[in-house]
Amino acid sequence: MTNNLKIALATLNPTVGDIEGNARKILEARDKAAQEGADLVVYSELVLIGYPPDDLVLKPVFQRQAMAKVRRLAKVTGDGGPAMLIGSCWAEENGRLYNALILLDGGEIAAIRYKHDLPNYGVFDEVRVFRPGPLQGPVNFRGVRLGVLVCEDMWYPEVTECLAETGAELLVVSNGSPFETDKHHERLNLAVRRVKESGLPLIYVNQIGGQDELVFDGGSFVLNADYHLAFQGRCWQEQVKVLSWKRTEAGWGCEKSDVHPYGEGYADIYQAMMLGLRDYVEKNRFPGVVIGMSGGIDSALSAVVAVDALGAERVHLVMMPSQYTSQESLLDAADCAAMIGARLDNIPIVPAVEAMAQMLTGAFAGTEPDSTEENLQSRIRGMTLMALSNKFGHMLLTTGNKSEMSVGYATLYGDMCGGYSVLKDIYKTDVFGLSRWRNEHHPRGARGPAGQVIPENIITKPPSAELRPDQKDEDSLPPYEVLDDILACLVEKEMAFHEIVEKGHDAETVARIEHLLYVAEYKRRQSPPGVKITRRSFGRERRYPITNGYRNARLRDLDA
Structure with missing residues (x-):
């Protein structure tokens, strides 16, 4: 049984549609995390294709190219280095297209989980392009059961409840959450609720960068099961942060690291x-x-x-x-x-x-x-x-x-x-x-x-x-x-x-x-x-x- 993990949070600035360029960013972040002994690198929502892709993701050739690149990235993990939990689109043989989080480990695709709650309000229009995924249990990663959520899945209790009931030990949330004034406080409050409901620590990884009207502020963070911040990343910049985790009788916990103040107002x-x-x-x-x-x-x-x-x-x-x-x-x-x-x-x-x-x-x-x-x-x-x-x-x-x-x-x-x-x-x-x-x-x-x-x-x-x-x-x-x-x-x-x-x-x-x-x-x-x-x-x-x-x-x- 694994009692110690090093997990890297990769807060990156992808470009929508630039599969090759984004893949290079993904691998550069993995190389940096590997130098610090990371076991797993967690990336943001749809990091391989960029978020939000809008109708570009409906293009069949684009879907095929993205899936082919995921398979090639999976082979990279056969080198004994860190596994990767990356976001990308994924199409099944029946043609259904999903917003997916994909675990790459040991040279292969180890697991795939689909986003369950698709936002369809404000700037979001995911129901237009994706199918909602089913409620599923955690992903087994080297003896640790990871409860995987994709962005909106954290905003409602249903997915967290399913993961907790099926044995998850740690919640991992991959996000493409755009900036709004006071949005960070809302994200943090929702994360605290999910921790309180499940009794599990939570990793939150967000992207950074501008995409047309939207801008993403990053601000990745970790909450331990006692609701305290173990890590708060610096906003408005790319960052790969490796954090140490330890299993105790009370469950998994993250060692205290940097907690940068979040910006306010102007x-x-x-x-x-x-x-x-x-x-x-x-x-x-x-x-x-x-x-x-x-x-x-x-x-x-x-x-x-x-x-x-x-x-x-x-x-x-x-x-x-x-x-x-x-x-x-x-x-x-x-x-x-x-x-x-x-x-x-x-x-x-x-x-x-x-x-x-x-x-x-x-x-x-x-x-x-x-x-x-x-x-x-x-x-x-x-x-x-x-x-x-x-x-x-x-x-x-x-x-x-x-x-x-x-x-x-x-x-x-x-x-x-x-x-x-x-x-x-x-x-x-x-x-x-x-x-x-x-x-x-x-x-x-x-x-x-x-x-x-x-x-x-x-x-x-x-x-x-x-x-x-x-x-x-x-x-x-x-x-x-x-x-x-x-x-x-x-x-x-x-x-x-x-x-x-x-x-x-x-x-x-x-x-x-x-x-x-x-x-x-x-x-x-x-x-x-x-x-x-x-x-x-x-x-x-x-x-x-x-x-x-x-x-x-x-x-x-x-x-x-």
């Missing part, structure tokens, strides 16, 4: 923004990014995040002044670019604006200037930035925030142009908060400079699109602290009209914001992807119909 959000952008750019092989600078806070924060994620040499900033651009904005943009060390070019759009006005003189005859002329300026800027992107290959990073996108305060084919957005799920009040936080902190792993990186004047001056004389955002919108609270009530909390008014908000303002939120859906469908931060991000998580006759505010008398 520190975590900023890391998510950095990692999400870095992986989107690098995994899609862009040489860098181009950003339109306005002298305002959104473009300034976007530029700072880009420099922190990629390095100043890969960030190209462009100021495109019009006749309404203030000297203050020109100076603020230049100061910010100098602080972060990024290149800033100045391309005035006045000649293009005048040319467009001349071209449309006949078509617009008899009309008065309105938002059409304002939007032309934004679209000329978008066209200019896309031309630079096409010519030099840099991805255009759009700079709109969640407050603006919620109510449609953005121009299609103008400031909405771009391939990615780091502020897509960040409300304007948090844009201010993050800017102040970054001026006071240098994030771990940031490639930009420490110290002040956003001029104080950019943070304190009233926001303006500068598309007409003396324009201010609050000419068209409520103060952002009011707007953002109403939006959070409508988007994240799905509150009824009367509940929002009872919080102290003006009824007509709530009705107007709700109307804007609904009618802007068609714009949001055409917006680029961006880092998911909150529990309810636009895109794959909140999908309202564009054609939508429902209005909560209209029903307020019935609802009260």
Whole structure:
């Protein structure tokens, strides 16, 4: 009987679809674990094919290639080194496809377990591509009965209960759990529940990295049967950690190791923004990014995040002044670019604006200037930035925030142009908060400079699109602290009209914001992807119909 084990937790950053590249990462982690005498390496959910694979996993040739690679990886374990518990897709002869956790040991596939609870909410759509696996007993590994769970299996008691009743000695959970604010506490609380219900220690291995809108924070951990953390990995970085386990009369226990504090608030959000952008750019092989600078806070924060994620040499900033651009904005943009060390070019759009006005003189005859002329300026800027992107290959990073996108305060084919957005799920009040936080902190792993990186004047001056004389955002919108609270009530909390008014908000303002939120859906469908931060991000998580006759505010008398 085995009384001592060394188990490695491999927190890696896989790329969806890159079977060969992911396999190299898997083997590199195994080699590192072998040097420390590991018996077993545990990897994250679907680590071989990347998570989430979406409909790519439905491609038969992709399934065959993944399964063939699993078999080749199994042969590697015939060298007497560590076994591997890896995540991958697995198709049975009847064509049923599963999200699987596969034990490779002694040169062969020693066991396969299928994910039982398939999430089908929020950003998850696994019911679309996988079949749910049956409830099964533990896996026998060198005399130890491992209770294997895949991510969502830990969120409900059924799988743990089955494993405990069939003799599991240790719970091992392989995860692809994306970041959200306060998500770590939820994961830890659920893990404690499973430990309490089963009386068994628990290993939790999560992946790290960005995948389109999603970003994964890692943070792998181990709970002993007494509910205490034996290990808490550092978040936001890859890590292979070998931990020592010992069997006693009370069962298996992990020796105490590092317990790193988990990040909170803006520190975590900023890391998510950095990692999400870095992986989107690098995994899609862009040489860098181009950003339109306005002298305002959104473009300034976007530029700072880009420099922190990629390095100043890969960030190209462009100021495109019009006749309404203030000297203050020109100076603020230049100061910010100098602080972060990024290149800033100045391309005035006045000649293009005048040319467009001349071209449309006949078509617009008899009309008065309105938002059409304002939007032309934004679209000329978008066209200019896309031309630079096409010519030099840099991805255009759009700079709109969640407050603006919620109510449609953005121009299609103008400031909405771009391939990615780091502020897509960040409300304007948090844009201010993050800017102040970054001026006071240098994030771990940031490639930009420490110290002040956003001029104080950019943070304190009233926001303006500068598309007409003396324009201010609050000419068209409520103060952002009011707007953002109403939006959070409508988007994240799905509150009824009367509940929002009872919080102290003006009824007509709530009705107007709700109307804007609904009618802007068609714009949001055409917006680029961006880092998911909150529990309810636009895109794959909140999908309202564009054609939508429902209005909560209209029903307020019935609802009260």
